[in-house]
Amino acid sequence: MNMEPAFPAIVTCLSLVYFYIVIAHTGRLRVRHNIAEPASSGHPAFETATRLQQKTAHQLIVFLPGLWLYAMYVSSLWAGIIGFLWIITRMYFACRYIDEPKSYPVSDWISRAVLVWFLIGSLVSVTITTLR
Numbered sequence: 001m002n003m004e005p006a007f008p009a010i011v012t013c014l015s016l017v018y019f020y021i022v023i024a025h026t027g028r029l030r031v032r033h034n035i036a037e038p039a040s041s042g043h044p045a046f047e048t049a050t051r052l053q054q055k056t057a058h059q060l061i062v063f064l065p066g067l068w069l070y071a072m073y074v075s076s077l078w079a080g081i082i083g084f085l086w087i088i089t090r091m092y093f094a095c096r097y098i099d100e101p102k103s104y105p106v107s108d109w110i111s112r113a114v115l116v117w118f119l120i121g122s123l124v125s126v127t128i129t130t131l132r
Helices: 006-032 044-073 076-099 106-131
Strands: none
Touching: 006 044, 006 076, 044 076, 044 106, 076 106
């Protein structure tokens, strides 16, 4: 396997920066609405931000290993490109979700499709490599 780790590494850094921004937004709302630790409810804007943070963390758990497996066994360039698409769609989802929590824009489905693409692509490639 020939892998140039720069592309998935950049996407990894950007995805973690994005997640940190989501965390900071939640923390800012905690302070703004005077919600003391360890409470996880209070003002609706804080609850929405907390849920967004959870949704982002849930996807990161699958995204990051999927990104690197795809980079190792399929293509680091395409892992970077597709991974960047995930970041853009999650950012768009976050903006829409904060404005209207009951909305599920197409961007949510695209970001989920990226996860499935990484997992299936990696699994197929690893299987083929192993069976050779």
